[in-house]
Structure formats: structure tokens, C-alpha cells
Amino acid sequence: MDIEAAFHVVGEFGPYQKRAVTVLVLAQVYMACQSMLIVLVGATPQYRIDQPDGVQFSQQELPQHVTFTEEVDSIVTEWFLIRQQAYKVSLAGSLFFAGLLVGNVVFGPLSDKIGRRPVYLTGLFFEVVFGYVTAFAPSFEVFAASRLLVGLMNGGIGLVCFVLTQEYVGKSYWATTGTLTSMTFAVGIALFGALGYFIRPWRSLAVVANSSGVLLFLLSVTLPESPRWLYSQGQTERAEEVLCYMAARNGNAANSLMLRRVAAAGQHHRRQTGVLQLVIHPVLRLRTMVLMYVWAGRRKSMASFLCLAGSACLCTMFIPENTGTLLSVTSLALVGKLMVSAAFNIAYVYSSELYPTVIRNAGLGVCSMSCRVGGILAPFVPSMRALHTSMPFTVFCLSGLSAGCLGLLLPETLNRPAAETLEELSSPTHGRVLESKALLYEDDKWKSNHK
Template sequence: MKRSSNSPAAVPPTGELDTLGPAAAPPAGELDTLEDVFELVGTKGAYNILVLIACSAVGLMTPMQILSSDFLGKAAPHWCDVPELQAANWTMEQIRNFSSPDPAQNYMCSRRSYDYGIAAQLGFEAVMEDTNVVPGGDMNETCSSLVFQDGIDSIVTEWSLVCDRLVWSSHAVAASHAGLCLGSLLFGYILDRVGRRIGLMVAITMFVPCGLAVAAAVNIHMYIVFRILVTMFGMGMYLGGFVLSMELCTPRQRSLVSSYFVVPWAVGYMATSAIAYTVTSWRYLQVALTVPAIALYCNLCLVPESPRWLIRKGRYEEALSILTKMALRNKRKMPSDDDMSAALRRICPRKVNNVQWSAVSWLRTWIYPQLQWKTPVVFFCWFSVSMVYYGLSQGSANLGVNEYQFIFVGGALEVAAYLVIYPGVTMLGRRVFLALTYAVAAVSIGGVMGMMMTGFDGGNGGLLFLSYSGKFMITAAFHVLYVITGELFPTELRSLIIGEASVCARIGSIMSPYINILVGSEVRWAPAAFFGSFSIASAILAAFLPETRGLALDEELKATKNQEARTPGTGSQGDEELKTKKQEEGTLGAGYQGGKNNPYFSATDDTLASQF
């Protein structure tokens, strides 16, 4: 049964709706934007908070699958196996001291070419008194099999991912980042085509089985395939939860909501280290990092479909049903169903052709003069920030520090970095703050390289301090880069640019384990040289980007032509300067990472609901 179409004559201002009782219901004809609709149904009630908690909970799981690579693929001291000496009851230490070209080294892939049958007959004491009694000791040979130090159970020790198979260790880490890239692309499409809630449901449903399949892998190839899948679905969970959170609140709430949303990411970051410290077997660790996601199935009962997405797709009745439920839970009164349905159709008429992704759109980002230099600069900054971020986050092996402590403190630094962003960009502006964070990160990483080259580690305390400083700054740079990218490009190209930039970022993160593992195994300070060089190059390039602080967001490409000369209130939305300034805080918040892969940057409803 539908409600009466009669509605009160007196209409309170939209901003006062949260203070009114359930009897307050403005005429649907005075609802001009979707923000007015959400103010009407209420966005501060217990129901909204419950949905936000349910959506943000997915952020706990994604970092666990990404950052666990350091523990699942933990390296262990190893040396050549000598079956003849083992059969003669030599200890591992005796075998190592006799057969290794350099017994002081913990990671050996070759051995002396002794006649180990003769050595076994003579005994350890005799051959160590005079090694010349055993022929063949003047040459080395590659190990046919390896022995690993007891007490470390990882994919490296189980499948011997060292020496000539070391590259597979890099592949295993890169698989997680490849999954993030695929997840960003695939679920960007799914979330837009089939809905936020259904996309989230698919991701959660597939996440747990794929995570358990990783633990059941029988070889490195199976492991890599399912690592790609579990991180792909993990990214789908994160994107779905983030988008729903943003689309269920108003612009001025988005800064607070997005700030809260990234907290579970940092908690999951730190929890990964704590769980890995407790569970040392890699298979049981993978299970322990996956099983908690089963609780996310309960979230599906709490999370509604996004009313904004439904309205944009022309599914007004379904959207109205959810809005009515929200109003009921928040004890708010709405106009009649007929009036509300008509208002939704008027506010957001259905668009038959809303195709944003095309070859023509892609070419426009490169052929327009005003974008020809901005686009490659922004893409390079995304590539470098992701490579450096994950290179530092997963570089404990090169530093020679405790990986559990390193990951845990890294998670705590995430929270600290969130806190400096807003005052930083407010006082210094986007461009200066971005260039400054890159530059300080480069100096810190350069200090790490210098200490490694000179051999002055300061008991690892100096290395840790500089590495943490670089991690802190590059984390802040990552967040600000989201913001400035969303503000540099017009609405008609913004989602396309963000999608392309995300791919550049994934390429950078995929490269980071190869730099850390393969290059770092040859020259210890080389990864720091790579990361520092890219950071300083990005700092220089970022300094030439135009400042966007306080400027209205452009809607079309032609308005971007004069962006460098714009002042607040003179852009394509200059007549809405006050509204834009109020929404600026939401723009900053919507750019927050939480996973470093969020493609939703604009705080305005028109762009947020139609991003992908």
C-alpha cells in the first residue's frame, strides 16, 4: 500500500534535516540533487554506521594476502647436500665447513669438488688437518641438491627457490601484485555493470576458497596461480566495500568516512606480522590469514546495493526501496513513493549511452596539448610510488632486520601518514607537498644506500630509522597522488586516467620483488639505489605539475586548457565555488588508499557514481 501523496507545506533547509524529528518530510519537488535525497533519508544513524563497519571490514583481509609474501617465502640459510658425508654420520656443520667454498656465508649454491667418498672414509678430523689428502678441492661445482637450516618452513625451503630457481621466489611475490592489477581492472567492470553489492558478494565468495587453495598448492606453479586469484578477489572486496561506503554518505562526510575506512587496512597490515610470528609453518599461516574472511559472509546480510548506482542505471524502484529502508532505520519520514520516484527520475534521468571507455577517449589523453605532458608525468609518478612503496614494505631481507618487527612498524606508520596529509596539503598545497614527500623519501633511501655501501650500519638502528622515514614519506606521497590526479583532469577523462594510472602503479609494484630479491642478492645496496633514483626523479617532475588547491573541478577537456591560470571560482564550476570548497575535504578523503588501488577520486556525486 502506498503512502498518501500529501506532504507538509513548510520545508526546512536541507542542512537542518538531521536535527528534525520523524514528522519532518519536505516536498519531493524541492529535492534538487542526490545529496538532498540522502540528507532526507539520513546518513548519520546507527544503520549507516553499521553498514560502514561491514564495508570497511574487508580492508582487514587484503593486506594480509599481499604482505604475507615476506613470511610465506621466507629465505633460509642453505648449502650443498653431500650424501656421502651424511651416510658417514658427519654433522651438518661438519659438512658445511668442509665442502663450502666459504663456510662463513649462509647462502651457498656451490661446493668444493672433493672426492667425498675418500673424505667419508678418512673422517672429519683427518681431512680438516690436511685437506690436500682429498683430491679435487681446488675447484668448485654447482650443488645438485641443497640442505636448508632447520626451523624455517616456507615455500622457499619446500620447493628450493634459491640459486638457479631464485627467480621463482620473485615470481611468487609478484603474483600478488599481478592479482591486484587484474582485480582493479576486472572488478572495475563488474562493480559498474552488475552492481556494487553483487560484485562484493562474488569477491567474498571466491576469496576464501582461493586462499585455502594457496595453502594446498603442490608446486610453485599452482601456488602462483592461486596467489593471483586470491589477491584479485581481495582487491574486488576492497573496491566494492570502499565504493559502497562512499556512495552511502554525503560529500562533507566522505573525508571522515574514507579516513575510517583505511584504518582496517593498517590493522590488517600489523596483524599479518603478529599472526606470522605465532604460526611459523607457511601452509598453516596461509590458512590462518584466510579463514577469518569467512566472517565476511555475514556482511552480505547487512550491506545493501548502492542507491546511487541503482539510480544511475535507471532502477528507480529498487533504489527507492533501499532509501525507504534507510529512512525507516534512521527514523526519518519521506514523501510518498510516487513523489519520490518522480523526484529521482527528474534528478537523474536514465542515460542510454554512457560509454566512457573507448579508443578515442584513450587517444585524447595523449594528443591534446594540455595533457601531453601532464599524462606521462602523472603515470611515471604512479609507477614510481607503487614500486618504492612495496619495495620498502617488503624489503626487510635486504636490510637484514627482523621482518616481524619491520612489517608491524610499517603498519603503524600507515596510520601516522594518514594524519599528516590533510594539514600538509592544506598549508603547502598538493604540488609542493607531493614533491616534498618524494624528495624526503629519496633522501632517506639515499641514506640507506650510503650506509650499506660504506658498511656502517649503526647496529641496524640507523638503517631502520632511514627506511621507516622513507616508508612514511612514500606512503603520504601515495595518498596525495590520488588526490592531485583526480583534480588535474576533467570529469570526462578522470576515470580513464585513473584506470591507466592504476595499471602503471601495478607494473611498478610487480617490479619491486625482482629488484629486492634478484638485484639485492647480487648487490645489497642496489635496490635502495633504484628506489631512491625513482623517488628523486618523481620529486622533480611533481614540482612542475600545476597546483590544484582550491580550484573547481573541470567537467570537460576544453576547460582544462586554462587550468594553470585558474583561480578559485573561475573554473567550469566557478558559480559553485562555495559548494566545491565544502566538498574539497571530501575529495581529499575519497582519494585515500586503503589498499593503494582506489579509483574513486572525485567527491562530487556525478563522477563518483559513474567512475569505472
């Protein structure tokens, strides 16, 4: 049988998979805390400088003349990151997100080549180590370097963690596990805010936020390798062992489970997989170009969510800002934000369905990279109000509408098997872009109707 049929025998989302996915989903809380750490540990309290008229202090003399008027313990108060040194707080945050960007690109292809489990465990281990370096950093320079390395690990294992939640279960549950992952990351941000309320010293906060990673690492050691990745690499015997292990923990008998042998194809793909295939392969090239622009949901969902977001932004251009009714700029902007969030939640699930297992993480890494670049450019959009008050909403409107239209170039994946190898993309089921009505039926029914 193929891998999807095997999951029907093993159990698509049995008790064992639920426990494994729970561990991976909880890892999102830890990664969210690391992502938001600089917001609290970099807080700048009110201060005054006792500086007589005409007297200039050097940076070394400044601590003797500064008095912080708020009881805040942060890297600002410890290393006096004020005045000319205030940029260092933003620098530390930027270094983290720079590491995040590089981690997305580097760890994705690496996990496609050597496996999901070793990359995930190694990345999580070093993120915990560098997280403690952050907490006990003796100087700002060490602190900034540790944030860069934590971001590198965080960006890498975030993608691998998400893909594992998909590849441990049957395809019909990918939307469920993907949505849980996105939701839990948002919950982690909220929990970190509450944690910061009760733990004020920044070093203590960094230690507590990082210590949950130790528990997660110990729980993650027991997780198996992705059976889908093993199958796509031609390691069918190991894939069978993992599936039988899952079946036993789920209480299902799978003694006679035997996968279709794809050893030759697996060896071939180990030589030809990589980021370069996203450019060389014609199907992957089109999908990657579109996804890098839209980074949005299933074809029908994407068109509706993004076009609704663009339409909401368009409507704000013709409504006065001080309108007191429900139909105001604020309410419409929130509707647009709701639609964008819905589309973004589907982005990971849909992208993982479009890319074959042998190159899934590399594709997600490139798409995520484009998302990070978009996040860098987005803060500059509000400054366009200097040209015209409606200009920011015009930009968001056009990007939403164009992304929704471009999404129509991507195939529907609902109720269709996910591709495991690059060769499968050449089949009509996976390779076609625009679908005719007849091809929406099952292949055997389509053939019987057109004999």
C-alpha cells in the first residue's frame, strides 16, 4: 500500500499521534516566548539625567548621573542603553528576526536531506542552550549574539515542528493540526505577557521562559522520525517500523502492513532535492512564485479571504474617519485584518499540501522568508499617508485583491493525496494548474465518462 493507505490502517489521528502532536504544539508556546522576549527585557523606563548646564558626559560617565524613576529591571537599566546607546535595544530585536529569516532558509532544506527528527532535536537543544546564554549574558555584546543564535534556531525548528505535526497524521487532519499550531503560537504570546507581569527581573524572566524548552526537549526525544519522510526517501522498512509502532500505541493491529517499495526513487531524490529544485522544476517554480506573493490559503479560501480583505480596505477609502456607526474605518480595517489572519492560518497547511514530502520544508522555508521580507516592508506603508490619507489602504487593497486573483493559478488540494516525490508532480492530479469542470471528478469516474 502507499503511505496514505497505511495511515488508514494505523489510524489517521489516533491516541499516540495526539500525544505526539501535543508535544509539538506546546513547543510553539516556547518559541513564542523567545520571539517576544525582547519586548519585555528591553523595556525603557522613565529616567532623568543630572547634568549641569554646559557639562557634557561621556558614555562611561553617564551611569553616575542617570536616575531611573520607574522600578523596571531590564537590559536598558543594567547596561544604560539610553540616548546614543538606545538603538541597541532595537538592534537586539532585529538580530533575532535576522536569525529567524536565515533559519527558515537553512533548516528547511537540511531537514529534507537528513530528516525531520535530528534537525528538530538539534535545533531545540541549541535554542535552549543559547536561551540560557541570553539570561546570563555578562555584556550587551554577548546578549545580542545570543539573540541572533536563538532566532536562527527558532526560525529553523518552527518550520520543522509544523511539518512534523502534518506528517505524523493522515492528510485529512492536516488542517486541524496546522490550525492548532498557529493558534498555540498566539496563545504563547498572550501567556508570555502574563508571565512578564508576575516576573519583573529580566534575567529571571529569561530563565523561566527558557526553562520550558528543557521539558519539551526531554519529551521530544521520544518522538519518531516522520514516516512520510522515510517513505519518500526510499527507506520503506524504517517507515513500516514507525507506522507499526504508531499502530501498536493506537491499539490497532498492523502486523501485515507493507508499503510499496520506492527505494530507487528515494535514492534518485536524495541527489536531486534542494532549494534549487524550486527554480528548476516547472511546477514547483510556478507554485513557489505565486505562494511567495500570496502566502495564503486553499484556492477557494484564499480567493475569498484575500479578496474580502482587499475589499474591506477599499471601502475604508470612502468612509470618513470620525464616523460613529458600525460601518467605520476601524471596523472595516478589523474585518480586513480578520480575513488576512484567516488566510495566513491556512497558508502553512496549503503550502505543505502543494510541496512534495522530499522538498516540503525547503518550499515552506522560502515562502516563510518572503513573509519575513514583507513584514520588514509593511511598517513603511503607513508613512505613505504623507502622499494621501487613503494611500496605505490602497496598497493593502491592491495587494489583497491581486493575491486572491493569483491564487486561482494554484490547484485545489481538498480530498486529494499529497505528493511524496517530484515525479508525482508530473501526473495530471498534481501537475495541472487551471482545472476544467470534468477533472473535478475522481479519475476513474472521469475515464469511464469519456470512453
